[in-house]
Amino acid sequence: MKKRGRGLGCAWYGTGYGNGFPDVSSAFVEIHDDGSVSVLTGAIDVGQGSSTIFAQIAAEELGIDPEEVTVISGDTDVTPDSGTSAATRHTYNTGNAVIKAVAQAKASLLTYAARALHCTTADGIELKDHKVRVKGEPSRSLPLAELVSKARLEGERFLGSDSYTARTTRVNPETGQGAPYWPYAFGSQVAEVEVDTETGNVQVLRVAAAHDLGKAINPLQAEGQIAGGIAQGVGFALLEEVRLSEGRIKNPTFSQYLIPTVLDMPEIRAILVEEPEGTGPYDAKGLGEPAMLPTIAAIVNAIDDAVGVRITSLPATPEKILAALAEQSKK
């Protein structure tokens, strides 16, 4: 018999290296004659899309398009150290470093622009739509490219280099007390599963996933992180296991270590919850790792909802489910 059930899973995740370790990201920025920009950072895009996030942030700060920002990353001869592509830290940490480095380049640009536009202070200047404008008097403006090339001919240079460090403290090794991570990301997912009571097979039919990431700098990429996280959660909960014999891996191939195929995936509804984090770039936190965490629990809880057995050891294999069902029917 096939039985359906739904389960809820929640999780939290402290982003960053944490525990008082100096979690530092750095970036170099240069604004070119035509108003396009180079951002150099050690932060590596491992597929999650960090370079796109940095381009968006720099573009937003300078009133240009992301396509006009070239992000150069992960070359130790060229880029400053920005720490590991890990710990759900690049959007928050390196994003903040990019903002700070851009701010430096921007500060000299605004000072120059204030003079050029006869404004009393750089605070009165804004960068929008490829223009340098006086706040409140948008007709008083110059094209960004024109201003930058003119300034450069006069010997001005618009560069920035800065670092950002996330705030944490080391926990007391005797009591575990401290403020080890900041910020925390949160997520909640509901999974609907179908369990075959005769074969023990579980199919995950649907997952709704809500994740608080502070601010979705790129919703397209955020949705991609959630779906990818769910896939790894499905694998974790149901399929994957490195099997050992005397410490040696017995299944070191893709025909034996099974990850989900497209046909093993549920229908996904991704919901982006934006609780602004004031210290983040545009209020953003992070999403990469948290995306997979609630899936594990939602599936296990849904199995229980469907057939009334509690799986406490992962993966929830058909064998374990049948054994649990048999145990249950004895009672």
Place this chain on the structure above:
Amino acid sequence: MNGTVGGTVGGTVGGRVLREDAWGKVLGQAAFPADVRREGQIYAVAVRSPHAHARIRGLKLDEARKAEGVVAVLTSADVPHNGHGVLYRDQPVLVQDHVRMAGDPVVLVGAETLAEARTAAGLVEVDYEVLPGLFDPEEAMKEGVPALHPEIHGSTNIVYHLPVCKGNVAKGWAEAEVTVERDYQTQMLDHAFLQPEAVLAYVDERGHLVVEVATQYAHYDRGEIAHALGLKFNQVRVKTVSVGGAFGGREDISLQIMAALMAWRTLRPVKMENTREESFHSHSKRHPMRMHYKTGATRAGKLTVLEARIVGDAGAYASWSPNILRKAAIHATGPYEIPNVRVDAYAVLTNNPYTGAMRGFGAAQPVLAYESQMDLLARELGLSPMELRLRNICRVGSETATGQVLTGSVGMEECLKAVKSYLGEVSAR
């Protein structure tokens, strides 16, 4: 660019901006490390231990050295500083005498072609004295058991222990009207990124060592390569090419130092490419964890106390284990306010494949335990899983088990509300 491709939707920040590197990826132009080549490159292959725990009594390398196409056969004697690691340099580039896990590299063979390198690697004879291994972390953490890294961690295999103590556990139990106690277990996982490790290393026209690789942290790799080879940081350039998935599995050193060493010694460009099987044997894994959980709540559905013991199998090398078990301990309560907490988390060395970073980093495994506990408690209390959570979740101003006050963005309640309609009637139980 092609003007017909629909571009950014919405503003710059907050917009559905298309990633620039996707162009090269859909066109097949993006270069992953296996795709880069250099004139005159040779191939290197590592000979890895099939045994999880062994002493090396001797090496016979003559046949391999004489084999067709072989350029160099390197051993631990060729490594100036034979260690690397993210927290402790406890992992040898090439094992000298003590094999601690199956897959430990022992000999490195370089040859003109990949086939010749593999053939020659097959001719290397390693004389192993197989030792009894420690495969169960509960066993390995007992006193008197042989320590795997005495020079670093002394007489114990426990590389890390963190207690998290909050409030008064006895008081918490006194207040608890309902208790749920269970053992949970998670398995060892592989990152299974689609792109197996590969690297191209060469000495450039400046005499600098260049290593092109897919990594999560080029600057770390540079430091470890420079250290192992006795070079200055500025003499080593780590250049990241396209990374075919990582998920934590490219944080530790895999092939980087070996390829760099071979290139430095032979002055030839050196290519290394793992097969999928070699990949399984050569990068870290997710920590299997055993978690004992005991949770108490009042009839009104307020959590009063949690006691948990978490043991993570670190495998043969520490990698990030201390940080991972710390993260497990700190996240052990889940996103809930619990006034009285005692958690003990341990990372224990064994002769299993070493475990390290993987998406979730120690905050993943406890989710199974704390969320199962919540559903079991809800059932005991006759509350819906949603309701029990809503009564206990962290909100702005909540204090975590480590005493941290959550001052900023805490969107747990919004997330729960957002998925509530998807729970429907089915899970009223």
Place this chain on the structure above:
Amino acid sequence: MKIELTVNGVARILEVEPEERLLDVLRERLHLTGTKEGCGEGECGACTVIMDGKTVNSCMVLAAQADGHAVTTIEGLGNRGSLHPVQKAFLEEGAVQCGFCTPGMVLSAKALLDRSPHPGKEQIAVAMSGNLCRCTGYDKILRAVERAAGEVKE
């Protein structure tokens, strides 16, 4: 042995070993490195190419078997000036993350749409089921193929 095959519309005459895989010939001899090796045993689909209109895993095809046949690799599909509708849809839907599976995915989708321009959702999923992805959870990949199917119709 000598083989003659057409790769991306170009006739090639090559001297290969009988045990050599099509994958290696494409990557090592023709430097068409868009075809990836992920597992070497036909499980991941990263090495997918189209041979005579049908997708195959080039890690399990001998170059000798491809003698006399027409092979299309990702390099044969489109360029920056004129993307194939599937490539365009992958870009627009955000179906690319690390990108290692992408060439194989794109070719599986192309082969499907060539054969069946109006596939249903299930048909799309089945057609993509021989290509593993570890990053995307497949969601946006499926959307991309649906989108491409819509554009092919136009």
Place this chain on the structure above:
Amino acid sequence: MYYVRPETVAEVLEAGEKPGMLYLAGGTDLILKLRRQEVQARGLVDLQAVAELRRIRVEGDRLEIGAMVSFADLLNNDQVATEARALWLACRSMGAPQIRNQATLGGNLANCSPAADSLPALLVLQAQVRLLSHSGETLVPLAELLERTPLWPSGTLLAGFRLPLTGGASGFAKLGRRQALAIARLSAAVALREENGRASGVRLAFGAAGKRAFLSADLAEKLNGLVLDGGFTEVACREARKVISRALGERASAPYKREAVAGVVREALASVEFMKSGEGA
């Protein structure tokens, strides 16, 4: 190693005579085995160019399927979809599109893995296997062939399969760990007819429950003549448990498979066209 690609059966047999030569069908199993050095060969005789081995055609009251017909070809064939439903379903469950495009029905038998997807289906469809050698053609029932080790003397060419078109219905189900690219952990094929509300001509075969796929005569006997109502499926499931239990004995997988087989048999029966909406499902 060398490679030849003959175009006629006669040339194939001649090439196959030389010592150390192996026939190469699709290659999805053989090429991996060669690379892993599980199989040694001095040369390969590629069968792809022999046109007659690639045909599917109806001849009178039988369906002739060449050994080099791919799983994808079978899936795209209407005759197979309707007249040999079990085989069609087995093809659909096998591997993934790339593998179905390349792998052949002949290769599936020649490789003869315990989990070979097509064999239970071919068994219940009463397939006969056409074997060619210099001494001529022989036709051997698959069930009989599967009891031989090796399946045939070296140099023999597996030319194809002959399936009688009986008008009976058939079905198939497979239990795998995932929905695609899954090796069968257990598979079941069934063929039967309805006569006056009762089952007749019942055949049930299993895969991945022992060294080779097999037909269960016991099950056929127990099920023939039973009324095709809800109870039929239950009897089939119950009896299948006993069959699998006996077939697997003390194997580690036995405790699981002897339970799970009920679900597989239930699904196989439910996949039979006339059982779908009826009580039997």
